[in-house]
Amino acid sequence: MLLEVRGLEVHYGGIRAVKGVDLEVHAGELVCLIGANGAGKTSALRAICGLHARGGSVRYAGEPLEGRPVFELPRRGLVMVPEGRGVFPQLTVEENLAMGAFARTDADVGADIALRYQAFPRLRERRHQTAGTLSGGEQQMLAIARALMSRPKLLLLDEPSMGLAPLMVAKIFDIVREVAAQGVTILLVEQNARLALELADRGYVMESGAITLSGEAKALLADRKVREAYLGEGAG
Amino acid sequence: MDIFLQQVVNGLTLGSVYAIVALGYTMVYGIIQLINFAHGEVVMIGAMVAFSVITVLAGTAMPPLLVVLTGVACAVPVCMLVGYGMERLAYRPLRRAPRLAPLITAIGVSIILQHLALLVWSRNVMAFPQIIRAETYTVGGAAITNVQVAIVLLCVAIMGGLAFLVYRTRLGTAMRATAQNPQVAGLMGVDVNRVIAATFVIGAGLAAVAGVMVGTYYGIAQYTMGSILGLKAFAAAVLGGIGNIPGAMLGGVLLGVVEALGAGYIGDVTDMCRYSWLAGLVEERCRADGHFILFGSNYQDVFAFVVLILVLVLRPSGLLGERVGDRA
Numbered sequence: 001m002l003l004e005v006r007g008l009e010v011h012y013g014g015i016r017a018v019k020g021v022d023l024e025v026h027a028g029e030l031v032c033l034i035g036a037n038g039a040g041k042t043s044a045l046r047a048i049c050g051l052h053a054r055g056g057s058v059r060y061a062g063e064p065l066e067g068r069p070v071f072e073l074p075r076r077g078l079v080m081v082p083e084g085r086g087v088f089p090q091l092t093v094e095e096n097l098a099m100g101a102f103a104r105t106d107a108d109v110g111a112d113i114a115l116r117y118q119a120f121p122r123l124r125e126r127r128h129q130t131a132g133t134l135s136g137g138e139q140q141m142l143a144i145a146r147a148l149m150s151r152p153k154l155l156l157l158d159e160p161s162m163g164l165a166p167l168m169v170a171k172i173f174d175i176v177r178e179v180a181a182q183g184v185t186i187l188l189v190e191q192n193a194r195l196a197l198e199l200a201d202r203g204y205v206m207e208s209g210a211i212t213l214s215g216e217a218k219a220l221l222a223d224r225k226v227r228e229a230y231l232g233e234g235a236g
Numbered sequence: 237m238d239i240f241l242q243q244v245v246n247g248l249t250l251g252s253v254y255a256i257v258a259l260g261y262t263m264v265y266g267i268i269q270l271i272n273f274a275h276g277e278v279v280m281i282g283a284m285v286a287f288s289v290i291t292v293l294a295g296t297a298m299p300p301l302l303v304v305l306t307g308v309a310c311a312v313p314v315c316m317l318v319g320y321g322m323e324r325l326a327y328r329p330l331r332r333a334p335r336l337a338p339l340i341t342a343i344g345v346s347i348i349l350q351h352l353a354l355l356v357w358s359r360n361v362m363a364f365p366q367i368i369r370a371e372t373y374t375v376g377g378a379a380i381t382n383v384q385v386a387i388v389l390l391c392v393a394i395m396g397g398l399a400f401l402v403y404r405t406r407l408g409t410a411m412r413a414t415a416q417n418p419q420v421a422g423l424m425g426v427d428v429n430r431v432i433a434a435t436f437v438i439g440a441g442l443a444a445v446a447g448v449m450v451g452t453y454y455g456i457a458q459y460t461m462g463s464i465l466g467l468k469a470f471a472a473a474v475l476g477g478i479g480n481i482p483g484a485m486l487g488g489v490l491l492g493v494v495e496a497l498g499a500g501y502i503g504d505v506t507d508m509c510r511y512s513w514l515a516g517l518v519e520e521r522c523r524a525d526g527h528f529i530l531f532g533s534n535y536q537d538v539f540a541f542v543v544l545i546l547v548l549v550l551r552p553s554g555l556l557g558e559r560v561g562d563r564a
Contacts, residue, residue: 051419074425086420088413099413102406103425150425 002027002061002154002185003048009055010043017043019209020056025154025187030180032188032196032217034230035206041189042083044206045158049073049080060154074103077153083162083189085143089132093123096131096142100149109149116145119178137168144175148184155179157188161195173199193230197221205230238377243500244493249384249453251492252391256446257469258476258484259398260439266415266479267435269335270327273342276466277349278318278440282311282447283364283457284357290365300367304452311444318349319440323433346463353459361458364451387449394442395485401438402481411435415479464537468495471544477557486555491540499536506530 003025010018018040025031035041047054050070058065060078073079079100088096097116101109117124120141126134131142140160147155160176161169173195180186180199190196197203197217205213205226213220220226227233257279264272286307293303326345330338371382402408414421414431422428450465451457468491476487507529508514509522521528531538547554 049423051423069427070422071425071427073423080423082420082423086417086423088416088420090416091409091412095409095412099409099421099424099426102410146424 001025001059002029003187004059005044005048005056006058007056008044008047008058010040010047010052011055012043017209018047018054021206021209021211023204023211025185027153027185028183029202030176030186030188030200032190032200032203033206034190034193034196034203036230037191038208039206040209041206042158045080045156045187045189046082049078049156071103074150074152077151078156079147079150079152079154080156081143081147081158081160083158085136085139087131087134087139087142087146090130092128092130093134093142094127096146097123097149100146103150112149112151116148120145137164137171140164140168140172141175144172144179148179152184154185154187157186159189159191161190161192169195193226194221197226239500240497241376241378243496245378245380245384247493247496248489249387249492250496251472251489252388252395253446253449253453253488254465254469254472254492255485255488256391256394256442256449257465258472258488259395259481260443261470261473262476262479262481262484263411263435263439265473266481267411267432268327268331268338269479270338271342271470271478272322272327272436272439273339273466273470274322274345274349275439275443276462276464276469277346277353278315278443278462279447279450279465279469280457280459280462281318281349281353282315282444283451283461284353284447284459285311285314285444286448287362287364287451287457288357290367294365294367300369303367304448308445308448311448312441315440315444315447316437319436319443320433322349323436328429328432346466350459350462357459359459361456364455364457366452366455368452383452387453390445390449394445398438398442399481407431407434468537468540471540471547474554475543475547477554480554480556483554483556490555491543494543495536495539498539499533502531502535503529503533 001024005021005023008018008021008023009016021044023033033041033044043052046052048058050065050068061076088099091099094113097113098109101112117127122138123142123145126138131139134142144157144160157176160172164172169192176186176188177199188196188200197220200217203214203217203220204211205220213223213226257275260275260278261272264270264275289310290303290307293306322345326341327338330341368383372379402411410421410426410431411434413424414426414428418428421431450461469488472487472491473484474487475491476483476485507527508518509526509528518528
């Protein structure tokens, strides 16, 4: 098991945002975590990375992540693309990509940047532009490409479709599918339940801080409760 | 002698030193949004350490240039240690505190450093050993000394080196990334604490060099010298746009020139005897020696703060400052 989360808790002051979440991701899987706005998906993801204080336990590649600083994660193959993309707005596209490889010490970084440009020609065109001048979709591409620069085993994606036009959303999901096909394990947090479930192997449904449903993505897509609550299909 | 050209030369010399000090302010602000008011004291400590070393070595047979360089070589690591220490002990524990807390702490650190220096070096104004013979060249009506030339050249070299570090190296990219989004920088594998410490250490190293240059230029050093110098460099950083590295360089040089020109002309401009419409009022005073100067060149220090106020009123983001809030 690549990622094993047991009894995850997140508190903001007196408010419990995540209430004992269990979640697992196996190597090679694409797992999605869906739920409404404010269900605690992002809090859970950030707590897994150690960006929030958390209760419960998180094991990655068989070892507990407790007490480990955030900056060690990419060295161990775990990278998160945060909500809102988190590109460095005043660094150029190329500098952003180079930052993605910060944890690496090998000499192939240049070759890897060339590979990213092959996959994302748009980024090559804009390589010397600062990232803040890119469109939202381009920034999302850059954020994913930058995360791939660390050669991750496990990629955590937080709402990659947020704020994007439908055409761009489809494009970003194509990219996620390709990345998964290359053998990267992915945990995808999404509000767009239909797209996420169509793409994923397995899914978890989160509701006010707790997991209420989980299972094969196909089964969830067919589930009546999921269809009513998240796929916009009325009862009957 | 052409007073305009002369003051421009003096202003460029002083301004390039301000720029070096302003870089320390702006780099730290850029990365943790803290105005490190103790930065001026690091300049003072640099001057004091160099003063001690140079005084001891001045009596030996060492060549003068080597003596000064040894002074710098001792001042830089001491100041770096001070810079590291203040970040580690005073500011890091307050990283998540409201912004006012580290700001007030900075003032406290400044007072502590000043009084430590008072204990070590006494309260006397000390004559900085003038072991490098000043030679004066006349260029286009302005007198330029070899010390001035050396200061300007050294500052330009330092600024070039720093620009290379910040814009071309791995550490520099990590510094800029951390300044823009520390959380994501951490997710990319940057040890944010180390980068912040490195920023303090680099700024303190620059301050040490600036301290030696100021001491050599004015020929004196005292434990209070850091306050006014620090405030002026802060004004320079704000003028250029706080947080902006080229801005600090530009702001420092501009401020130096404004200050020197101001000091050069304020006496003439405020000589009441020049204004015939005032003749009735000041006739008596003017009869004695023909001058009734309201503000003399000892008002030099005022200009930096006039500039600071003007910038804050007219263009708070500074000359090269970016709009705040374009964080993606």
